[in-house]
Amino acid sequence: MSWYNEAVFYHIYPLGLTGAPAQNDYSAPVHRLNTLLPWIDHIQKIGCTALYIGPLFESVGHGYETTDYKKLDSRLGTNEDLTNFVAACHEKGIRVIFDGVFNHTGRDFFAFKDIQANREHSRYVNWYCNVNFGGNTEYNDGFSYENWGGYNLLVKLNQRNPEVQNYICDVIRFWVSEFDIDGIRLDAADVLDFDFMRTLRHTADEVKKDFWLMGEVIHGDYSRWVNGGTLHSVTNYALHKALYSGHNDHNYFEIAHTVKYLQNMGDLDLYNFVDNHDVERIYTKLSNKAHFAPVHVLLYTLPGIPSIYYGSEFGIEGKKEKFSDASLRPALNLEDYKNAVTENPCTALIAALGKIRKATPGLSYGSYNELMLTNRQYAFARDLDNVRVIVTVNNDDNAAGMNLPVGSTAAYIGALSGKRAEVQGGRINVTIPANSGEIWIPEEQMKGETPVPAAIPKSVKPDVVKTKEEVADVAAEDSKDPDLLKTETAEKPVETNAEAAINTTIASEDSETVKTDLTKEESKEAKAPVKPDWSKSPEEMTVAELQAAILAKMAGNGPITDQMKKTVDDNIWHDSLVNWLKSFR
Template identity: 80%
Template sequence: MSWYNEAIFYHIYPLGLTGAPKHNDYSAPVSRLNTLLPWIDHIKEIGCTALYIGPLFESVGHGYETTDYKKLDSRLGTNEDLKNFVEACHEKGIKVIFDGVFNHTGRDFFAFKDIQQNREHSRYLNWYCNVNFGGNNEYNDGFSYENWGGYNLLVKLNQRNPEVQNYICDVIRFWVSEFDVDGIRLDAADVLDFDFMRALRRTAAEVKEDFWLMGEVIHGDYSRWVNGETLHSVTNYALHKALYSGHNDHNYFEIAHTVKYLQNMGNLDLYNFVDNHDVERIYTKLSNKALFAPVHVLLYTLPGIPSIYYGSEFGIEGKKEKFSDDSLRPALNLEDYADAVQKNPCTALIAALGKVRQHTPALSYGSYAELQLTNRQFAFARDLDGVRVIVTVNNDDNAAGMNLPAGNCAEYIGTLTGQKVSVQGGCINVTVAANSGEIWVPAGEMPEYTPIKTEIPTKTAKAEEKIAEPVSIQSETPVQDVNLAAAETATAKAEEQQPEKTAENHTSEAAAVPEEPVKTVTVDPNKSPEDMTVEELQQAILAKMANNGPVTDQMKKTVYDNIWHDSLVNWFKSFR
């Protein structure tokens, strides 16, 4: 097994966390990255073993319009600063992965600047997609080109050009030789060319043992990207959505159904998260803040690799705005959260879960088996080498009892509370506190834990308020009983981009799936995928699926949820 199979990730958006200027004037470097050095000890203290940090390299604005892949953004410092930062992480046993923005570049990238200067005679003309000197754009270049997401600030690279492939692969080699990076998160992986990703995978195998490639994918059958030829993992947006809406709607069926749906894709080690730099903070999303606890118990125990976005371990707010993501990417001073592990119930929980995860191999490698499921209670097992670990969560305002089939041992212990229960008749009878969760392990299989106890803040508060001031430690209330303030439910990135496809409340004993659209779309077989509309591509993909076997409602939902043209084109081509 590899390091990433057991990893617990911490995610930093460095331009935001360091308070860097929004615009890069390419002036002398300012070593803001060095202000993040104290965060390394914090990352280790809360039990994280890997860091995803990015974007890092020279750009003009938010970081995803790269202008130089081999130079740390001037607003963050120098290459030497980055080299020292990664080295400091490695000294603490923390692996590091960078953001790889390889689908597009910024307009200040050398190849695009050459096209602006030399036009039809530029040797880099074929480095980009569909450069057309019969067109124009808002920058008055006198030519048009393909972009990402409708933004001409982001110029789409021609990933089928061998020169572009070789250049990006050389960038990866440079990052390993210069900074000793351990992997890459590929931005916009759902629109990357599959042959290009295969080239990246070959390079990954060449540059470093266990070099990890993880891709940003919103929708689709994740096995198209996660396999032996392309990527090791992708972002698990399906589970992200289920975790917050399943709790807000008191519907554990949605979460359990999503887990089964993902399991049907194969044994994929997906990158699990409850928030990131593109979606609202989980603390803002939850209608009842007490649900922070069961949400994170599931994040750390369901199949996949858990990740915490910087600041969310403190329970901070972050509401997505129409024209800005600044509130999702704030500057934070670590000194403001001193002793958070001891005094902040959210941080205490995350640190406890990190410790449990590190000492419980079944949570990284074990099989998954559903044990009990209602709208408000959910239990499952992770089994490995004869050891059964049992996870219980409760989204109700009252405690709930569960009778669950146990492993071959005499006694179980709750790792978060220290509660011990005997196995009787092959089962354990446990009580799960209101709005909480617990991880039960065979007694003797785990180190003894001192339960983390916290005072419970008030359950209601204004939506705009942040978590209460640090709370004092009490002796009678376990960590998973944390009841935090209530606030409005918010929607995530994917749902905001496609509100008409957002799942509504789920109250039945199966996750709801949308009906197939009434509109009939006829697909012209002579059309190229690039010329098809989104609706035509969706129908064409469903037809391809039907050739391979029955098409379920969930498969239809996955197709109709994907409204990104480039992603659908790649999906359609993958059937060939």
């Protein structure tokens, strides 16, 4: 295994964090990158072991319209500053990856400037895609060209041109020799030529042991990019969407379905995140700010490599604007957050999760097994070398009990709370507080590790968590408004056919949940008890038969509580019930 399989990433957009001017006048370097040196200790303190930083190189504006791939942006400083910064990270045991913007250049890039000057006679005409001297653009160059995203500011490179390939590979070699980096995040990887990516992978394998290539990919079957010939990982936008909307809609089925969908692609080590420089801050995105806790418990424990975007560990806001991403990329003064690890519950939670992940190999390498799933509660195991780590999350405003299979160990300890759960009949009964999560580790594995009871925020903002009486009042008012029975459509990106199928299933399940909730009380008395038909396979059983079978299995392991009955009754998803029944041994 390599360093990146166990990494916890911190993500910095340096032009924003340092407060650099929005436009580059290419004047004398200003050493703003050096102001980020104190952040290295902070990154280490919250348990991050790797840094993704970029864009870094000379550009005219936001950094993705590159002017010079071999020169640090003068708004940030000099190449010497960058060399020293990476070395300082390495001294603290933090790996560093740069942003590789290789799909396009800016208009100030030397090859494009040569075409402007020499037109058809330029030796660089074929460095770009579809240069047409019979066309024009808003810049009135007297020629047109293919761009990225509809922006003529970003000129698309011809990645099938051997000269372009050799040039970019030389850039990678330069970054390793000059700055000693450990990997590259490829911008816009979902539109990069696959042969070009294979060339980059070949170079990556040559320049440094365990050199990591991660690509920005929004949609599609991630296994197209993540394999032995192209990239090691890609951005997990599918899980990003599920994590916030699964909490906003009280729909853990969306998250669990997304995990299964991703696992069907193969054993991929994806780059997981809840926000970044292109999307709204998770604290802004969440309808209930207290869900910050279960969201991040899942980020650190589901399969994949977790990443924290700078500032989000403090619970800062950041709303996406129509014509600018500046609000997502703010300048921050670390001195304003010097006591955050001890005084800010969001930061304390992130630091605790980083510590737990480092001490728990199963969270990096363990298999994933779903144990329990309802709209508001979710539990799964990460199994490695006969050690089972259990993760439990609850998005409800009330505490919830769970009865879960654990194996033969004697007891489990909640790594966040310090609570102890005895194992009885191969199972544990645990209670998860409202809007919370826990990581249960076998007691013998916790020796020498200290839980962090204060780290998990009871409520990130007290005014967003209503009392039971307030919830009842709101529910009574909502019941008078038929419009509120409609399922809101969450903001989502364009879907592939596979993603559309999953989201259609989720939407239909949400609809069925509404119908079921409306009729459950009035039909409860009339419903005759159902007995499981053990002659059927779980797949052949009806929902009611599966529920009855699960309760019967539970009864064999000890007394059934009202909460256990409610949990089974609330689960009306056939596939989930089948998996649940099969989990009994």
